[in-house]
Amino acid sequence: MINLDNNATTTPSRAAVEAATAALTPRYGNPSSAHSAGDAARTLLHDARCNVAELLGCEPTQLVFTGSGTEANNLALHSLTSQGLWRLVTSPLEHSSVLQHAEYLAARGLDVVKARVGTDGRVDVDDIEAALRDVDRPALSVQWVNNETGVIQPVDELVAVARRHGARVHIDAAQAIGKLDADLTRVAPDFLTFTAHKINGVRGVGALYARDPKMICPLRFGGTQEQGLHPGTENLVGIAGFGAAAWERLRDLPGAIEHMRRLRNVFERRVLEECPWAEVNGAQDARVCNTTNIRFTGIDGQALMARLDREGICCSQSSACTNQKPEPSYVLRAMGLSEPEAYESVRFSTGVLNTEDEMVEAAGMVVTVANRLRRLFA
Ligand SMILES: Cc1ncc(COP(=O)(O)O)c(C=O)c1O
Structure with missing residues (x-):
C-alpha cells in the first residue's frame, strides 16, 4: 500500500x-493518582506536553490536549462565542468542524460571515477586513493550510487585519504544523488547533493552543485535568505518541519539509508531463510542501481513485470526513470550479514515511490509469 493520503x-x-x-x-x-504509578504518568504527560509545545514554539501551559483537531476547533469557537461575540468571520474553505459549528451558532442568532475566496484558493483579505470593520466584538476563524488543496492562507496578514479591528483570532493549523515553519511569535493568534495524526502521531489526540489559557471556556465539566479546561482522564497513550511524533518532527523540521516537497514534486511533475491535459488546483506559489490536488480533465475522479485503490495506492477526492458520501468538494466549488470540474479532481498528499521509489511507482500508475480512463470516457 502506498499512502498518498497523508492529509x-x-x-x-x-x-x-x-x-x-x-x-x-x-x-x-x-x-491524577497520588502514588508512584501516577507520578510516572504525570511525568510522561508533562514530557509529551513539553515536546508538543516546543514544536509549536509556545509554553507548555498554553496547550490543552483534546481528543482531536475537531474537538480543538469546537473548543476554540465555543471559547470565542462565550466571550460575548457579535460576529464570526470565517471562510467557506474551513474544515467541517468549523463550518458546522458556525452553522450551529448562526442558527442560535450569531452573525456568521463567510468571506470570499479567490480561484487560487486563498481567502480574500479585503473581504475579511470589510466583514470585521465597524463590528462590536468580532472574531476570525481561518485555517492556515487547506486540507484539500494545500493552499497556504496569508495568516500573518489576516491576524494583522483582525488586530486592527479588535478581533480575536482562531487558526486551524491541523494541516500546517510540522509542514511549514509556523512561528507563533510572528503570527500570534489567540487560539490555534493542531492534531497528532497529521504528523505521524497516534489518532485520537489533538491540542488547542491558547495565547492566554484563561480565554478557554470548557465544553465539559467534572475534573481538574488540563487546568480544568478539558476535564476527563487523559488519553495518555495517544498523548505519549503525540509527544514522540512532535519530538521527531522538531529534530529535523526543515529536512521533513524538504523530503515531502521533493516527493510531491517528483510525483506531480511526472503526472503533469505525461498527462498534459491535467492541471493543479490552487495557488502553486503558496502551497504546503506535501499536497497536490490535480484536475484530470474529462475523467471521473472517483473512478480514478477506485482503480488506484485496487493497485494499492491511497488518495482522496474530497475531505476524508465526507468521503463516504461522494459530493463535489465544497472547497473546490468555493474556488469557482464547476461541479464536473470538482468531480474530476483528486488529492495526493505525501508524508515523511513515503519514499522516492513509491512516488515514481505511484506516478507511473496514475498516468497509466488516467490515460486508460480518458480513452474510456472520451
Ligand atoms: C484543516 C483540518 N482541520 C481539522 C481537522 C480535524 O482533525 P481531527 O481529524 O484530528 O479531528 C482536519 C482533519 O482532517 C483538518 O484537515
Missing part, C-alpha cells in the same frame, strides 16, 4: 508507536 491521516511513526505502547504497559497509571 487524511499519516501512518504512526515507529517512535510514536513505541511511546504509545510504553504508556500502555509499565507506566499505565492515572496522572
